[in-house]
Amino acid sequence: MNVGILGATGYTGIELIRILSKHPKVKIVYLSSKNFESKLISEVYPGIQGYNDLILEEVDLEKVVKNCDVIFNTLPPHFSFEIAGMIKDNGKRLIDLGAAFRFDNFDNFKRWYNFKEDLEYNEYQRVYGLTELSRDLIKESKIIGNPGCYPTSVILGLAPLFKNGLIEKNSIVVDSKSGVSGAGHDPKYNNLYAECNENLKPYNVTKHRHIPEMEQELSKIANSQVNLIFTPHLVPMTRGILSTIYCQLKSIDNVQRIYNLYKEFYQNDHFIKICKPGTYPSTKNVYGSNYCHIGFEIEERTNTLIVMSVIDNLVKGASGQAIQNMNLMFGLPENKGLDLVPIYP
Structure with a gap:
């Protein structure tokens, strides 16, 4: 498969290159960058020298659509919609790592992402690409809205329940903590070393853009409207998300039965690992990999189930899941090119 990556020098872009450079069925033929146009990608990121030495180009949508079987887009939504219009009838595939195709309701997308343009949203035959929950749809789709990092950890943690x-x-409280790379590659004041180091801080409390995405997908699973309270935090580490989710059980239960239920639900999912009762997941155990680890505990006094879900925000929370979806779309094993052993320590 010929692959193009739009926005190749961001964190998700370089993670796509890192993984796809060793994928046996992929040839990367096009990389774009606004800030590093005409440079070799290996000049910007010397660590991939010898694995990928393509020249970074300006964005040329006609060229990428013509030369690529699958396009990974990390650029803003107007690029997503333009590409989607171009691939409608030519058999090409688009995996969008932004929010443009994550929503069922276009008004929700416009409101939460401050998008002003009007368009015929339902013309784009898109699928929300949380791989473990939408395999059959993903296989047949031309356009994938790759999930956000926080929603990946939260939805996988709650789906079996x-x-x-x-x-x-409507009793769910989500407390999530993310490494600084989740804010992207562009320099921001709040992400300066002196601001992040030895500091733990909440942000976008009650108004994070991933809230409607989580509620939308969980409502589908529950077959009724789900509302949750979500508070994200920035922690002084590079990668990883830990979501701690508090849920009110409908009846008295025990951890062993919950464990068995999760094991059965995810029995055919290569990248989901369920922690044995009494053990809890940590971000270090999925670092650099496409795995999601899930653990739980019951607070018996209040009959509260506490679910703990961890992912690497740049892999399972972004680029790894995108490649997992690509594999499905082209009839390959889901783990092709993705059997990455987590890095420790």
Whole structure:
């Protein structure tokens, strides 16, 4: 497969290059960059010298659509919509790592992402690409809205509970902590070393853009409207997300039965690992990999189930999941090119 990556020098872009450079069925033929046009990608990121030495080009959508079987887009939404219009009838595939194709309701997308243009959103036959929950749809789709990093950790953590009707649907509190790379490659004041180091801070409390995405997908699983409280935090580490999720159980339960339920639900999912009762996941155990580890505990006094879900925000939370979806779209094993052993320590 010939692959093009738009926005190749951002963190998700370089992660795509890192993984795809060793994918046996992929040839990367096009890389774009606004800030580093005409440079070799290996000049910007010397660590991939010898693995990929393509010249970074300005964005040329006609060229990337003509020469590539699958396009990974990390650029803003107007590029997403333009590419989607160009690939409608020519058999090409688009995996969008932004938010443009994550929503069922275009008004929700416009409101949460401050998007002003009007367009016929339903003309784009898109699929929300949380691989473990939408395999059959992903296989047949031309356009994938790759999930956000926080929603990946939260939805995977909650899906078995809603599927089995075990928790109250409007009692959920999510406390998530993310490494600084989640804010992207562009320099920002709040991400300066002196601002982040030895510091832990919440941000976008009650108004994070991933809230409607989580509620949308969880409501589908529950077959009724789900609302949750979500508070993200920035922690002084590079990679990783830990989501701690508090749920009210409908009846008295025990950890062993919850463990068995999760094991059964994810029994065919290569990248989901369920922690044995009494053990809890940590971000270091998925660092640099496409795995999601899930653990839980029951607070018996209040009958509260506490779910803990960890991912690498740049891999399972972004580029790794995008490649997992690409594999499905082209009839390859999901783990092709993705069997990355986590890095420790």
